[in-house]
Amino acid sequence: MAAAAAAWARLQQVSTAQLGSGGSGGALLAEAVDSATAQGLASLVPAQLLGAASAALQARLAQLRGMLAAIDEGLAASVGDEANEGDGGEEQGGLRAEVEASLVEVLRELCAAVESAAELLSQLCERILRAQPVLAPADRAVLLSAGHRFHRQAAAAVAGAQGGRDWAGLLYRYYWHKLRELSRAAEAQQEGGLDGMAADGELGGHGPAMPPGWARPLQDVAALMRRLGLEALSEEAYAAVVCRHLRERLVNHAARSFDQRMLDPALRYAASTPVTFLRLVLPEGRASEAALEHWGQRLSYYVYETVGSLRIGDMFDIVVDYPDSLPAIEDIRDCLQNTNLHRKFVAVFRKALQDRLLHPGAATSDIIQQYVSAIKALAHIDPAGAMLGAVGGPIRAYLRQRRDTIRCVVTMLTADEEDAAAASLHAELGNAEAAPQDCDSDFEGAEADAAALREAERWEPDPVDADPSRASSAAQAGDVISKLVGIYGSKELFISEYRSMLADRLLAKCDYDCDRELRTLELLKVRFGEGNLHNAEVMLKDLADSKRINTNVKSVPNTATPLRRRRGLVDIHGLSATILSQLFWPQLPTEEFNLPPEVSAMLSTYGAKYRSLKAPRKLQWKPNLGSVQLELTIGEQTLEFNVSPFHASVLMHFHTRPEWPAAELAERMGVPPDMLRRKVVFWINQGVLSESRAPGHALPVYRRNEQLQTGPAVGGEQQEGMELEEGGADQEHQEMAAYEPFVMGMLTNFDALPLDRVHNMLKMFVSDPPYDKSLDQLGAYMARLVAQEKLSLEGGQYRKRG
Amino acid sequence: MTFDVKIKKWHAVASWTWNAGDDVCGICRMPFDGCPPDGKYPGDDSPVVWGVCTHAFHLQCINRWLQSQAEQKCPFCRRQWEFKQAAVGGEDSD
Numbered sequence A: 001m002a003a004a005a006a007a008w009a010r011l012q013q014v015s016t017a018q019l020g021s022g023g024s025g026g027a028l029l030a031e032a033v034d035s036a037t038a039q040g041l042a043s044l045v046p047a048q049l050l051g052a053a054s055a056a057l058q059a060r061l062a063q064l065r066g067m068l069a070a071i072d073e074g075l076a077a078s079v080g081d082e083a084n085e086g087d088g089g090e091e092q093g094g095l096r097a098e099v100e101a102s103l104v105e106v107l108r109e110l111c112a113a114v115e116s117a118a119e120l121l122s123q124l125c126e127r128i129l130r131a132q133p134v135l136a137p138a139d140r141a142v143l144l145s146a147g148h149r150f151h152r153q154a155a156a157a158v159a160g161a162q163g164g165r166d167w168a169g170l171l172y173r174y175y176w177h178k179l180r181e182l183s184r185a186a187e188a189q190q191e192g193g194l195d196g197m198a199a200d201g202e203l204g205g206h207g208p209a210m211p212p213g214w215a216r217p218l219q220d221v222a223a224l225m226r227r228l229g230l231e232a233l234s235e236e237a238y239a240a241v242v243c244r245h246l247r248e249r250l251v252n253h254a255a256r257s258f259d260q261r262m263l264d265p266a267l268r269y270a271a272s273t274p275v276t277f278l279r280l281v282l283p284e285g286r287a288s289e290a291a292l293e294h295w296g297q298r299l300s301y302y303v304y305e306t307v308g309s310l311r312i313g314d315m316f317d318i319v320v321d322y323p324d325s326l327p328a329i330e331d332i333r334d335c336l337q338n339t340n341l342h343r344k345f346v347a348v349f350r351k352a353l354q355d356r357l358l359h360p361g362a363a364t365s366d367i368i369q370q371y372v373s374a375i376k377a378l379a380h381i382d383p384a385g386a387m388l389g390a391v392g393g394p395i396r397a398y399l400r401q402r403r404d405t406i407r408c409v410v411t412m413l414t415a416d417e418e419d420a421a422a423a424s425l426h427a428e429l430g431n432a433e434a435a436p437q438d439c440d441s442d443f444e445g446a447e448a449d450a451a452a453l454r455e456a457e458r459w460e461p462d463p464v465d466a467d468p469s470r471a472s473s474a475a476q477a478g479d480v481i482s483k484l485v486g487i488y489g490s491k492e493l494f495i496s497e498y499r500s501m502l503a504d505r506l507l508a509k510c511d512y513d514c515d516r517e518l519r520t521l522e523l524l525k526v527r528f529g530e531g532n533l534h535n536a537e538v539m540l541k542d543l544a545d546s547k548r549i550n551t552n553v554k555s556v557p558n559t560a561t562p563l564r565r566r567r568g569l570v571d572i573h574g575l576s577a578t579i580l581s582q583l584f585w586p587q588l589p590t591e592e593f594n595l596p597p598e599v600s601a602m603l604s605t606y607g608a609k610y611r612s613l614k615a616p617r618k619l620q621w622k623p624n625l626g627s628v629q630l631e632l633t634i635g636e637q638t639l640e641f642n643v644s645p646f647h648a649s650v651l652m653h654f655h656t657r658p659e660w661p662a663a664e665l666a667e668r669m670g671v672p673p674d675m676l677r678r679k680v681v682f683w684i685n686q687g688v689l690s691e692s693r694a695p696g697h698a699l700p701v702y703r704r705n706e707q708l709q710t711g712p713a714v715g716g717e718q719q720e721g722m723e724l725e726e727g728g729a730d731q732e733h734q735e736m737a738a739y740e741p742f743v744m745g746m747l748t749n750f751d752a753l754p755l756d757r758v759h760n761m762l763k764m765f766v767s768d769p770p771y772d773k774s775l776d777q778l779g780a781y782m783a784r785l786v787a788q789e790k791l792s793l794e795g796g797q798y799r800k801r802g
Numbered sequence B: 001m002t003f004d005v006k007i008k009k010w011h012a013v014a015s016w017t018w019n020a021g022d023d024v025c026g027i028c029r030m031p032f033d034g035c036p037p038d039g040k041y042p043g044d045d046s047p048v049v050w051g052v053c054t055h056a057f058h059l060q061c062i063n064r065w066l067q068s069q070a071e072q073k074c075p076f077c078r079r080q081w082e083f084k085q086a087a088v089g090g091e092d093s094d
């Protein structure tokens, strides 16, 4: 027993001394191991040796701790702050050669210590095995794996002991430096017009020309980390560096212009500098190619995700720019096909729409326009239309709440070519290839929208071989209109609104020219079926018939046979008429009043001639409809007006008589005095007539002015849809008057506000009519309200007057 | 001193009517001023005619009726149907 104890004590002493000194002088140790083995202690030896080697390594690490801290400091000093990376980093100094050299040196030393100790351990254990052929299997296993176990313990020891600093941080900073140097060299080379590769250069044909010896330390650090068994730590660091580099490059370099593809250059870039870098840090040899390929896929995926996220964040503006933004849309399409971002896409885009579009400050026509662009843009991204359902749902729900939606859609569909937005919608109408009689299926409610969202959650990209552009244009062309019409859930509503707008437009025409309306009608017929648009068809035919009849009526001479005996026939060359098939038109406003006798005579002459051509049919006049072009000479001025028949009739009465008591003129025209006044106000505002009130008289006297008056107008009354050839400023003020209640309301709620606040609040909250005035226009109008003593202005603050 | 209103152009709006008293055609029950079931446009394309018995129908309607009957009688009063000459316009004022 004493001999055994002595041998064990000897082994303890020698192993600590020998392994601590770096593993030299193995002879003494071998001897001690032999004697311990001879005493039957073989199974205890490996644990003793392992413990001694670990203790020795810990001691070595403690010595190196100071150096590692200095290296990390040296790296950190030049890396700079993450936050101001973009520009701040540029100013920082580069990687100092001595810092890099000492990093390699420390790693090399650690590696040597670990490897030599492991080697010694393995040799000693083999020696025991040779000396003791008969051993329990468990003991054999311990002896065989001692070297390996030490490696593992050493890796853990090295990883866990860096004097409070993180290896990950140190490596990250080092790799970041090297990648930055590489990427700058690549950029410089590209700017210099040299082509990518320097075949015989430092990097052996992969990547830009680097200074001789540049790559070696980088390869060494990566290789040494591998040898230390810390490959995972190292890989984590360079992976993070490469991703950060890619991301920064995409964020900074993608100028985010929507009219250029971002994805393809990004993918190309990911395959250049980052791969060159990875080639250096990955192990060499055959495994390297496979690893590089794997990394290539990983980087591509990262690019798809990053570009996808960036583009998705801009989706609202991309839609605004459609179709110029098609390249950005194609980016999104490709990114969604290669990633899992569709749910994020739906969420982000919905939120952007909610925040930027679906609020009281947005004009209905803008919302519709954006909706139309979204439909078209999404058709490129997702031809199956699942995402449109999810994204469009809130827009449709919102539009359903706006009263003027149908009217806006119809206006846009039927508007003049000058309006670009409307023109695109009109063109869309012509795109209808599919005969969508079944567009009822598009009449969705809130429930359908919710279903669409669920559907989008399950979204899967189309197979790549399906040609998305083709599928989309065909499916979507029909869609845009149905989706718009479907907002309200009924095509009957839409058609009836269309009819009433068509009536307005046709009745405003004096030239019978309705080519555009005819084209629109033809397109609507394709879409909704002829039967549903029969009324509109008759209305348009009425216009064409009216034109012909008008010519025929006027060519009937007053001396024609059936008319000869009639008296009171007058010249009708200044008269034209639109003749309606009343049952096919919507209810039209009626306003009975007496026309001036000379006008009555013209109408009845016209009627008689019509009857001579069309008997037994006859005409029934609608005196309040139509329009009158008149020339007023007042003083030295001659003005042209285009006004309603009522307004014209009022004025004609002043042609022969300078003044009329209100009651008398009202009686002459067959209307109540207050209705008369509403019309007279227009002429007063034009400075053509004036009113005065004698004391004790309830009703005023209207008088024609000898000169055109430009003084303050009578407030309150708006002109009734008249087009003025004169008086633009007045008209502007009258337009602004629509906002007066809002301004007054705000100043009631807020006591005092500066001009720009009023302006912004109007923009935000007023949509009916949409507020589209400039700050200057508002200022001019507010000044007028101040002049009228409705408001006060003090120190830039407007207040309501008590 | 001058105050002169000159009408350069007066564009008026009117509707036409067959002036056929009863609102609907007794055969097709559609308004006279509309069109019969197989007519596409009202007015010229869907004329209204009177019999000497003073009953009025769409031309298409009475023709179809007469063709379907052995005897040419007014579907209303069963009197012999005879087209009344259209009234010459301009005589009666509106």
Ligand SMILES: [Zn+2]
Binding pocket: B025, B026, B027, B028, B029, B030, B036, B057, B058, B061
């Ligand atoms: Zn009939």
Ligand SMILES: [Zn+2]
Binding pocket: B051, B053, B054, B055, B074, B075, B076, B077, B078, B079
């Ligand atoms: Zn009869």
